[in-house]
Amino acid sequence: MLEDNPRDAELIQELLEADHFVCEVTRAQTRAEFVAGLENAGINLILADYKLPSFDGLTALKLALHARADLPFIFVSGTLGEEVAIDAVKIGATDYVVKSRLSRLVPSVQRALREARERAERKKAEEAFRRSEMYLAEAQRLSHTGSFGWDPASGKIYWSDETYRIFECEPTIEPTVQLALDRTHPDDRMRLRQILDCASTERSEFTAEHRLLMANGSVKYVRAVAHPSTGEDPESFIFVGAITDITERKRGEEERDRLRQIEADLAHMNRVGMMGELAASLAHEIKQPIAAAAINAMSCTQWLCGDAPDVTQASKSASAMIAAVTRAGGIIDRVSSLYRRGTPARELVDLNEIVQEISVLLGNTADRNAVSIRTDLDPALPTTTADRVQLQQVLMNLMLNGIEAMHDTGGKLTVASKRTEDSQLLISVSDMGIGLSIDEAERIFEAFFTTKPRGTGMGLSISRRIIASHGGYLWASPNAGRGATFQFTLPVEETASSPSAV
Numbered sequence: 001m002l003e004d005n006p007r008d009a010e011l012i013q014e015l016l017e018a019d020h021f022v023c024e025v026t027r028a029q030t031r032a033e034f035v036a037g038l039e040n041a042g043i044n045l046i047l048a049d050y051k052l053p054s055f056d057g058l059t060a061l062k063l064a065l066h067a068r069a070d071l072p073f074i075f076v077s078g079t080l081g082e083e084v085a086i087d088a089v090k091i092g093a094t095d096y097v098v099k100s101r102l103s104r105l106v107p108s109v110q111r112a113l114r115e116a117r118e119r120a121e122r123k124k125a126e127e128a129f130r131r132s133e134m135y136l137a138e139a140q141r142l143s144h145t146g147s148f149g150w151d152p153a154s155g156k157i158y159w160s161d162e163t164y165r166i167f168e169c170e171p172t173i174e175p176t177v178q179l180a181l182d183r184t185h186p187d188d189r190m191r192l193r194q195i196l197d198c199a200s201t202e203r204s205e206f207t208a209e210h211r212l213l214m215a216n217g218s219v220k221y222v223r224a225v226a227h228p229s230t231g232e233d234p235e236s237f238i239f240v241g242a243i244t245d246i247t248e249r250k251r252g253e254e255e256r257d258r259l260r261q262i263e264a265d266l267a268h269m270n271r272v273g274m275m276g277e278l279a280a281s282l283a284h285e286i287k288q289p290i291a292a293a294a295i296n297a298m299s300c301t302q303w304l305c306g307d308a309p310d311v312t313q314a315s316k317s318a319s320a321m322i323a324a325v326t327r328a329g330g331i332i333d334r335v336s337s338l339y340r341r342g343t344p345a346r347e348l349v350d351l352n353e354i355v356q357e358i359s360v361l362l363g364n365t366a367d368r369n370a371v372s373i374r375t376d377l378d379p380a381l382p383t384t385t386a387d388r389v390q391l392q393q394v395l396m397n398l399m400l401n402g403i404e405a406m407h408d409t410g411g412k413l414t415v416a417s418k419r420t421e422d423s424q425l426l427i428s429v430s431d432m433g434i435g436l437s438i439d440e441a442e443r444i445f446e447a448f449f450t451t452k453p454r455g456t457g458m459g460l461s462i463s464r465r466i467i468a469s470h471g472g473y474l475w476a477s478p479n480a481g482r483g484a485t486f487q488f489t490l491p492v493e494e495t496a497s498s499p500s501a502v
């Protein structure tokens with residue numbers, strides 16, 4: 001309260017208190033006192049006289065407006081003329097009350113305080129709103145997700161800043177469906193148009209994944225989702241949605257696909273590379289049933305062409321011929337799967353059966369290297385869910401490596417299967433060859449690591465990957481005596497992991 005007259009000051013306070021205002025009055029009479037009072041954060045209201053011995057109300061008003069624009073400022077004065085009062089309100093006073101009509105004081109103070117409170121609340125709400133707007137804009141920028149609104153009836157479209165950035169449009173440009181379509185890659189335009197047409201006629205939510213072709217020729221992948229939202233008028237609706245720039249994710253996926261393909265190609269090359277080794281064994285394996293078929297064909301002809309043709313005997317020979325040829329076909333089938341570039345498939349497999357198959361196929365290679373293959377298989381071995389061709393590939397890699405390690409010396413290659421105590425399948429391949437040095441034991445699993453003049457160094461890295469993709473582990477250890485042992489585990493139960501294209 002800026003007031004030099006103590007009696008007036010008392011009167012004003014009494015009036016307010018009579019109306020249940022709880023007042024704590026800080027009285028000022030000089031400029032210094034007034035300025036000091038302005039610094040008091042607890043002040044809610046300024047009541048000011050107009051004329052004081054050493055100070056004046058107008059200057060006080062200007063000081064208050066400068067320092068505390070939020071504080072209501074009411075002139076309470078005896079000398080305030082109408083004109084001056086209006087001027088004072090013009091420059092920012094909240095109200096004025098003449099001392100001869102102090103009955104106006106209480107309503108004036110009440111209104112001033114109410115309005116100040118409302119202003120403060122509005123300001124707080126605006127600040128909260130601005131803050132949430134800022135957070136939203138930041139979140140949109142960080143997640144590369146812009147928002148949009150679209151009124152299909154009027155064609156009006158709203159874009160957030162991030163949506164403008166995704167479309168690389170100046171924020172001054174008014175967005176339209178046509179603009180969005182123009183920015184869309186020509187190959188995706190038709191599809192997008194259909195999606196939008198369909199969604200707006202059926203009032204249904206939509207998702208569109210399409211490309212944008214930017215002015216500089218670069219391509220962006222975006223994904224838009226929107227749903228219809230009804231306003232007050234249930235007849236009208238707008239789409240509210242979000243559009244995300246998914247270019248990085250798409251590029252990542254493409255890169256992963258590319259790597260997966262390279263891996264699959266390498267695995268395939270590895271399999272085809274091994275086929276050379278198998279050729280001799282295969283020829284031998286297939287020759288037997290074919291020779292048997294030829295003999296049966298011969299006797300069949302004899303039974304038919306004699307003086308008294310014996311159809312019963314002839315058909316017996318023909319049946320034997322069919323059996324022999326079918327057997328040859330079966331051998332080719334089993335091996336040709338290694339040539340094919342099939343997608344991985346899971347089935348129930350009997351590992352013992354695979355070990356035996358590969359042992360037969362590698363028989364010739366083993367013979368040439370003076371290696372004898374021994375198997376030590378657990379007859380009660382449970383089956384596992386796995387990709388048969390991939391497991392054949394692993395065994396062939398390990399067994400070929402073992403044979404190659406005994407190239408100079410010959411020896412015994414032992415393949416064993418058993419069930420471990422923690423219920424896994426364990427296959428081990430042991431040789432009596434050159435063995436492994438400590439620092440080689442891990443490096444041999446690196447792709448392209450080889451110590452062989454014509455090696456590729458792919459066998460072990462591919463094998464380890466295959467076993468890992470089946471939920472197992474493949475490792476090597478030096479033998480106590482000569483040679484090395486390679487072992488891998490496989491879960492008995494079906495694994496949740498999906499097969500990968502190794």
Ligand SMILES: Nc1ncnc2c1ncn2[C@@H]1O[C@H](COP(=O)(O)OP(=O)(O)O)[C@@H](O)[C@H]1O
Pocket residue numbers: 397401402405431433434435436444445449450451452454455456457458459460461483484
């Ligand atoms: N049974 C083994 N005994 C000793 N060394 C081995 C054995 N198996 C693999 N290695 C070593 O691991 C390397 C990598 O094997 P691998 O990945 O199958 O490729 P590659 O057989 O084409 O060399 C071999 O060159 C060899 O040095």
Ligand SMILES: [Mg+2]
Pocket residue numbers: 397400401459460
């Ligand atoms: Mg190898």
